[in-house]
Amino acid sequence: EAGVAQSPRYKIIEKRQSVAFWCNPISGHATLYWYQQILGQGPKLLIQFQNNGVVDDSQLPKDRFSAERLKGVDSTLKIQPAKLEDSAVYLCASGAGAHQETQYFGPGTRLLVL
Amino acid sequence: SQQGEEDPQALSIQEGENATMNCSYKTSINNLQWYRQNSGRGLVHLILIRSNEREKHSGRLRVTLDTSKKSSSLLITASRAADTASYFCATGARGAGNMLTFGGGTRLMVKP
Numbered sequence: 001e002a003g004v005a006q007s008p009r010y011k012i013i014e015k016r017q018s019v020a021f022w023c024n025p026i027s028g029h030a031t032l033y034w035y036q037q038i039l040g041q042g043p044k045l046l047i048q049f050q051n052n053g054v055v056d057d058s059q060l061p062k063d064r065f066s067a068e069r070l071k072g073v074d075s076t077l078k079i080q081p082a083k084l085e086d087s088a089v090y091l092c093a094s095g096a097g098a099h100q101e102t103q104y105f106g107p108g109t110r111l112l113v114l
Numbered sequence: 115s116q117q118g119e120e121d122p123q124a125l126s127i128q129e130g131e132n133a134t135m136n137c138s139y140k141t142s143i144n145n146l147q148w149y150r151q152n153s154g155r156g157l158v159h160l161i162l163i164r165s166n167e168r169e170k171h172s173g174r175l176r177v178t179l180d181t182s183k184k185s186s187s188l189l190i191t192a193s194r195a196a197d198t199a200s201y202f203c204a205t206g207a208r209g210a211g212n213m214l215t216f217g218g219g220t221r222l223m224v225k226p
Binding site: 022048056105 | 132143144155158162202206212218219
């Protein structure tokens with residue numbers, strides 16, 4: 001079974017530039033999550049999708065971050081414009097099981113904003 | 115803000131020893147999960163314990179949950195160098211999608 005795919009793996013940009021990350025969840029998983037993990041900290045949930053609808057985006061900085069999952073499968077997370085404090089690893093996860101309790105994580109995209 | 119807090123933040127042991135990590139949380143939960151993260155890689159699910167369970171085992175892992183104290187512990191027995199990683203507890207909320215809130219993690223180093 002293929003895991004959660006993310007691309008790119010690494011990205012370096014200058015502040016005020018825009019960047020986009022892509023995630024393809026495990027086939028058949030209805031729930032998709034985007035997390036931000038700052039160095040030395042645990043992951044923080046940014047947004048949660050159930051199929052193509054948003055379940056929770058309360059911690060998404062909506063003035064600069066946006067995410068979509070138009071067809072209910074893959075998803076993109078965009079930052080525009082980026083700030084220095086956005087430097088982090090962006091993790092995508094998808095939910096499995098009858099109650100979708102366990103989450104399966106992709107390898108992450110490491111973003112450095114200069 | 116992060117719901118869970120792991121203790122200790124860092125732990126260094128010799129191969130063969132046991133490693134114990136603790137997690138405390140603040141609000142009511144549906145379940146508590148432990149994940150492992152190797153350097154520069156994604157998180158891997160280790161074990162899930164539900165709010166009505168007190169103890170669970172999986173191979174060399176033993177997890178306990180005390181909902182009255184809002185705390186959990188992860189015990190890794192007979193540690194190996196390959197167990198070197200960061201370990202995170204995550205609390206699962208009730209409702210659609212089981213949103214997880216992660217703690218800050220314990221960085222475990224197992225010396226060969």
